[in-house]
Amino acid sequence: MQHPVVIIGAGPIGLAAAANAAERGMGFVVLEAGPRAAAAVGEWSHVRLFSSWSELVDPAARRLLDASGTWTAPDDAAYPTGGEWRDGYLQPLADLLAGTTGGQVRYDSRVVGVARAGRDLLVDSGRESDPFAIHVETSQGRERLLGSAVVDASGTWTRPNPLGADGYPALGETENANRITYGIPDFADQTIAARYAGKHVAVAGKGASAQGVLVGLAKLAKTDAGTGTQVSWLLRRPSVGDAFGGGDNDQLEQRGKLGQDAKAAATSGIVTNLTQFRTASVTAQADGRLSITSLDGQSVSGVDEVIVVTGFRPDFGFLSEVRLDLDPALGAARVLADQIHPDHHSCGDVAPHGHRELTQPEQGLFLVGMKSYGRAPSFLAMTGYEQVRSVVAALDGDLVAADRVDLVLPDTGVCNGAGAFDDPDALADLGVASGGCCGPAAVEPQLVTLGASAGPASAAGGSCG
Template identity: 55%
Template sequence: MNTPKLPVVVIGAGPIGLAAAAHLIERGLEPLVLEAGPSAGSAVRGWVHVRLFSPWAEVTDPAAEKLLAPTGWVRPDGGTYPTGGDWAERYLQPLADTLGDKVRYGTTVTGVARAGRDRIVDSGRDEQPLTVHIRTADGHEERITAHAVIDASGTWSTPSPLGADGLPALGEKSAADRIAYGVPDLNDPAVRARYAGRRTAVVGSGASAFTALAQLADLAKDEPGTHAVWILRRGLTGSTYGGGEADQLPARGALGLRAKAAVEEGHASAVTGFRTESVERDADGRLVLSAEDGRRLDPVDEIIVLTGFRPDLSFLSELRLGLDERLQAPTALAPLIDPNVHSCGTVYPHGVNELSHPEQGVYLVGMKSYGRAPTFLAMTGYEQVRSIAAAIAGDRESAERVELTLPETGVCGGAGLFDEPENAEQSSGCCAAPATLQIGAPAPSGGC
């Protein structure tokens, strides 16, 4: 495409999207970051109470730090662990402020296409720029012409449902007033009152579920009658709680031990091999979960669904994307991250070659590039956008050179953000390596 004077549109002002903008600027390219929310890191702000597994030293991007340095910004103590709120306020928002009018808030991308060509048309396709259709907060519609598009919109807005078949369980939508799709903030008095003295079903087997179990167990010590029913689609094994004291990420290991203690101390009871098919209200208005094998659980008052996330591909429907049929990740990347095969120790840094699509100039990055796989690291995302920015700038040699060395992995197993595939190895689904970040996975008092 002969469109270098057009901006490179970046979708999403989260950690990877803002890092993409920083790398583009470093390459002399003009980024335009479109953020649906009212501020930087809107998705991260959805879990402000969550503390990361990883320290500050591992959750900032080098090119972003170069942009921030002239403003007087000082990176927080690299050995301390930020919450989601800290990350957003002390790094993401200052970075976005430094980018100034290169970031547009309240801007929802409704479609991306090739100018004048729907996905069927071949003729002249690669010579046309990309068009990004947007809707602003006041309802105004606009079309932006772009040299390339980097989609870093993540997966936070599309949590996976309660149903074991990947679709909403029967009755799930009608019970929405009693269902949460994230770790609740029990520091909020209103949220705390919602779960205090009640039975809550926690569905999921990863770090988010561990966090919910641990927090509900703490609540039970102050509020009698508080109890968690932990619903797992698989069995309960020695590796279910992760690496414990042997985990090289101490915060992650401690979280698994807290979840284990919640069960052993009677604050939570585990129900295994339960594949939810439906949820219905009983005569008292409480919720009853039923499984595909016919089992029905005793009524609960609330349900917390922590079964992972998935990418929203609806606004990319006119583009020619090459996606794996199972993971919904780029075809060349999928074999490297497939949790049915790989553990966290065998996912390697990658760049433009693995992230390219049949549609030239279009890239899915960050958590969205991993589709439904749970092994994403922020450090990996920063390497993704460094490589892509180099490729867009025409520096193919740099784009194809791996400039990230990941640390050796710690103990894995059961620490993933998503439910692990049934046929995965015991160590699969672990999405963090020592001193690295797993986007959005709650730690003892939060995540990642």
């Protein structure tokens, strides 16, 4: 009996792989560590995406859902939050796939090991002909499943990069974890907003997630409770440079608008930039606040809260018994690495790619989605949809379809994270115009003395240059 294709992760890309397999009549098992589909997306359900619905629904999945007669398609021109994406598309898709002949979607099933059945990493003989053995932890204990192929779409969400400059937690980072948040807080939640309102917040990171945090803190600073909110933006780069993306030139309109809004927030008077800041230590002061010190001796004191949005990294621990070919710097599929290095490329100039770029030395194993990008941040859902369309076609022996390109990507910009644009006029209330990211700032950036009171009405603009 032919073993099913095992898909690790019931997120957007894993479910798209299953949808493509279902269309082709292939047996599959989706293994999801969380209690429901897209558990990781649920953890940032408050964040609005900068991709519209038209770019967030996999074509094969749309065909299956439309044919079911039970799904109401969303407005293609609208921009969902993570929660809306999950509830309006990903969970219905998972429910549909679970009822597909030859298909399974299993929750609370964490993959802890992948190997060739009966062979560890050292054994050459028979590797290509034997099935995969997938070790899974469930509430009932450990299971061992067999699969004809493995599509790893487990993503990177569970492994945020630390604040520390060495790639490990900074000294004191773990000890002061109660004041450190990784990811974008839900500033619309009153309890969470109260944690940051009127406080000195250090934000580490430069991508779209960091931009979303800056915008959220700028909105928070408008409120009475937020009066006195102060932000220290910790950047490892020597200058802000093109951190705000492609602006009006961005074909993903809301990604460009996010950059514009973040640039406006950075000139609103609450933000101080500290460039070339590579964190060495986090120390608790006598008053309970934090002092953050960089490798070159720069120091930020009196910090109440730290928000770390420095990206994510993949987990290869459960792939230690299969053979991988990864870029040594990014941890991405090696053939793909030159196209996606964040120092040289944005998502718009990454060519559509599929099974040939993603294949590993372990025949039948493919890393897809965010995991295929390793530590590179510039990933779009529709890139992953094209990946798995090609990979599943190749696994089905249809190399004509597998080698065909069915995707045209939008140009320019930075792609990690999501937008914050529910209130388009919110930043205007700060007295800052929101201009194109490629043009000059509407307010000439000025340095704000660290520790000085710089409320939303301050005439001094936060430095963004």
